[in-house]
Amino acid sequence: MMKIKLLLSIVILFAFVACDTKEKSHLDGAQLIKQKCASCHNLDLPPKTFKDEKAPPMMAVAFHIKDFIDASNASEKIPKAIEFIKDYVINPSASKSFCDKKSLQSYGVMPSQKGKVTQDELQVIGEYMFEHYSVKNLTEAQALQNKLNKMPRGERLALKYNCLTCHKLNKDLVGPSFAKIANKYKDDSLYVQESIKEGSVGRWKNFRGARMPAFRDKIADEDIVILSEWILKQSKVP
Ligand code: HEC
Ligand code: HEC
Known part of the structure; x- marks a missing residue:
């Protein structure tokens, strides 16, 4: 008797769950x-x-x-x-x-x-x-759109491709700050473009071996140029 009751309640429970998910989806x-x-x-x-x-x-x-x-x-x-x-x-x-x-x-x-x-x-x-x-x-x-419209294209791309989940402008996060990267590579945009395409690991100390992913197949070349030039402009803020 117990068993039947239990079984019945399970069946009923499932029936409700099934209904509920079906209706929602x-x-x-x-x-x-x-x-x-x-x-x-x-x-x-x-x-x-x-x-x-x-x-x-x-x-x-x-x-x-x-x-x-x-x-x-x-x-x-x-x-x-x-x-x-x-x-x-x-x-x-x-x-x-x-x-x-x-x-x-x-x-x-x-x-x-x-x-x-x-x-x-x-x-x-x-x-x-x-x-x-x-x-x-x-x-x-509209506020979000205005904010995006006012951003430099490089920053918009960094947002779009999730660079900013690992990099901040002036503060180290998972990766070095863009300010530090800019200070290190000055105006060598070509080098930075290659870096973004290939990714890297171990070039920077103090990042616990974190890896910079390769973006070669994810971002169009002309967008990588814009990103690199924008990153190199961040050096003025150390
Ligand atoms: C084949 C094209 C077409 C499709 C599909 C369509 N509509 Fe429309 N709808 C129109 C056109 C054209 C108008 C403007 C002329 C008018 O008011 O009848 C309109 C007007 C309306 C209006 C009246 C607007 C007013 O200001 O009075 C409503 C409400 C509406 N649509 C709702 C919908 C909804 C909800 C759907 C989807 C279930 C839908 N429409 C699908 C073409 C379409
Ligand atoms: C998952 C985290 C992560 C994401 C996402 C990420 N980076 Fe990085 N990035 C890192 C890490 C970690 C390093 C340091 C790697 C090293 O030490 O070699 C780094 C290093 C760099 C460097 C310096 C490379 C070098 O050769 O010194 C550049 C430039 C860079 N990132 C740009 C970008 C851009 C642009 C994006 C977005 C398209 C991006 N990163 C997205 C983690 C990330």
């Missing part, structure tokens, strides 16, 4: 919106717009709907906005659209996605849209 808003909507709507935050775009960027759609949806109080706004999306995607029309007349004319009314996306999927897509496309996320994304 199946209904992931970020993934669904990419699969079902990205062929027409640009999903970037901040959005990129193109001359011949097929539809308004998704951020514009989300902001739009939140601005224009009729709701008597704030807590009803998002649920109502999601209901609007669930209806609109299946039954779109010029009269329901919140797009201004001119854009509507240039895009044409959205073709119904009936049969291509379920109401449950649209619920998850809607929840994702109003969570992801928020003023807060937009502000953060």
Whole structure:
């Protein structure tokens, strides 16, 4: 009797676990919106717009709907906005659209996605849209983009290729600081380029035999030139 009970509870436990993981992996808003909507709507935050775009960027759609949806109080706004999306995607029309007349004319009314996306999927897509496309996320994304735009290209590349997980500008980390490297090799950019391509170990004392990985096949030659020249400029800060 004990055994049967135990077995039963294990079976039930597994059934729940299986259900739970299935539901989660199946209904992931970020993934669904990419699969079902990205062929027409640009999903970037901040959005990129193109001359011949097929539809308004998704951020514009989300902001739009939140601005224009009729709701008597704030807590009803998002649920109502999601209901609007669930209806609109299946039954779109010029009269329901919140797009201004001119854009509507240039895009044409959205073709119904009936049969291509379920109401449950649209619920998850809607929840994702109003969570992801928020003023807060937009502000953060713009701040990050501004920061990246202001960085020298060399630094951006160092960030992109994870050099900065092992090197800092003025402080030793896993590898020597870029300032020390610059002081040692002065303006020998060719040497530094070769070093980055080949990697090294044991050239620097006090790094406990840590290895500099070879980047020959991972970074384009012209990017290695930019990286090297940028590193050699860091010598002014010892
Ligand atoms: C085949 C291209 C296409 C696909 C796929 C598509 N859309 Fe659209 N969508 C459009 C176009 C074009 C418009 C602009 C015209 C309009 O408002 O109907 C639009 C408008 C909308 C609007 C109304 C915007 C407003 O401001 O009123 C919503 C909501 C929307 N789309 C949601 C979605 C969602 C969610 C998906 C994915 C499930 C999706 N769309 C997939 C083309 C598409
Ligand atoms: C996993 C950690 C790690 C990463 C990632 C890393 N480095 Fe290094 N780097 C090191 C270590 C450790 C050394 C010292 C190796 C030695 O003693 O020979 C080093 C040394 C160097 C040197 C000096 C080589 C020499 O010949 O003296 C340069 C230049 C350099 N790294 C550039 C880079 C660049 C550019 C990147 C990114 C593309 C990068 N590193 C990524 C760990 C790393």
